[in-house]
Amino acid sequence: xxxxxxxxxxxxxxxxxxxxxxxxxxxxxxxxxxxxxxxxxxxxxxxxxxxxxxxxxxxxxxxxxxxxxxxxxxxxxxxxxxxxxxxxxxxxxxxxxxxxxxxxxxxxxxxxxxxxxxxxxxxxxxxxxxx
Numbered sequence: 001x002x003x004x005x006x007x008x009x010x011x012x013x014x015x016x017x018x019x020x021x022x023x024x025x026x027x028x029x030x031x032x033x034x035x036x037x038x039x040x041x042x043x044x045x046x047x048x049x050x051x052x053x054x055x056x057x058x059x060x061x062x063x064x065x066x067x068x069x070x071x072x073x074x075x076x077x078x079x080x081x082x083x084x085x086x087x088x089x090x091x092x093x094x095x096x097x098x099x100x101x102x103x104x105x106x107x108x109x110x111x112x113x114x115x116x117x118x119x120x121x122x123x124x125x126x127x128x129x130x131x
Contacts, residue, residue: 015048015105015123017084028084050105051128052078055085059094063111078103078125091124102128 018027020034021042027034028048034041057076074090074097090097091108103125110120 015050015080017046017048017082018043019046026080026082026084028080028082028086046082048080048082048084050080050123052080052086052103052105052125054090054097054099054101054103055079056099057090057097059097076103076125089124091126096127104128 015028016030018030019025020027020037021044022037022040023034025034025036026046026048030045031043033039033043055077057074059072059074061072063071072094074092074094076088076090076097077085078088079085088105089110090103091106104127105123106126107121108124110122110124112119
């Protein structure tokens with residue numbers, strides 16, 4: 001698939017979730033129905049703010065074979081301000097991270113697939129003070 005077509009996939013580059021209008025819960029990734037309300041649910045898409053709080057994190061010292069990434073890197077459980085808890089990479093130094101840290105979503109490079117391979121981009125998080 002050509003890069004320009006990948007950019008047109010809304011969910012790939014935006015934090016778009018869903019909200020159940022019946023109970024008010026937000027979900028990410030998007031859902032077709034609310035697991036709480038089930039058939040009574042009324043779901044709509046919602047653009048999430050991209051702000052959240054680090055609940056827990058891990059420092060990763062190795063990468064998958066063939067994927068070029070800077071090491072070490074941080075992966076965190078982040079509770080978005082709208083409620084959903086997601087796993088994402090943090091684009092900061094490992095010593096900067098702490099539980100309760102405020103973060104903001106940004107668009108960044110994930111890595112490369114080999115010397116002449118595809119470059120992967122997506123959402124990472126940075127400390128909110130840098131935003």
